[in-house]
Amino acid sequence: MPSFIPDEYRHEGNAVSLLNYHFVFIPKRRKKVLIGAIAQRLQELICEVCNENRWKIIAMEIMPDHVHLFLDVRPTDDPASVIRKIRSRASHHLRKEFPELLKLPTLWTPSYFVSTAGSISTETVKNYIAQQRS
Numbered sequence: 653m654p655s656f657i658p659d660e661y662r663h664e665g666n667a668v669s670l671l672n673y674h675f676v677f678i679p680k681r682r683k684k685v686l687i688g689a690i691a692q693r694l695q696e697l698i699c700e701v702c703n704e705n706r707w708k709i710i711a712m713e714i715m716p717d718h719v720h721l722f723l724d725v726r727p728t729d730d731p732a733s734v735i736r737k738i739r740s741r742a743s744h745h746l747r748k749e750f751p752e753l754l755k756l757p758t759l760w761t762p763s764y765f766v767s768t769a770g771s772i773s774t775e776t777v778k779n780y781i782a783q784q785r786s
Contacts, residue, residue: 670724673722673768674765675719675731676720677739678719678764679717679760680757680758686716695712695714698738698742700741707734710722747759
């Protein structure tokens, strides 16, 4: 996986951005099914979706019962669309390639965690904006 410095700015079209999202998502019923070949294939599928959409993977960790994914995305990509594309592709292929996953009613729970992260703190931005009038 190519290394990526999290505070690199993305230059695309007429926008300069730094949008880093930390996602955490889990299999249905928090089953520990993301192991071995399933975990390896999930990692490949996530990389494919990210490459197709020009999202940069800053960090990824696949645990048996959850996934941590830290991405740099374009300003036109909202978090809900990002996670939907990743989970739907992964669910489709994993359930087709690993029949044991068909025991679950769906692969993923509908809920997920997402948080933004950048190279400066919220307090720094608030102070910067407050000082603009002076």
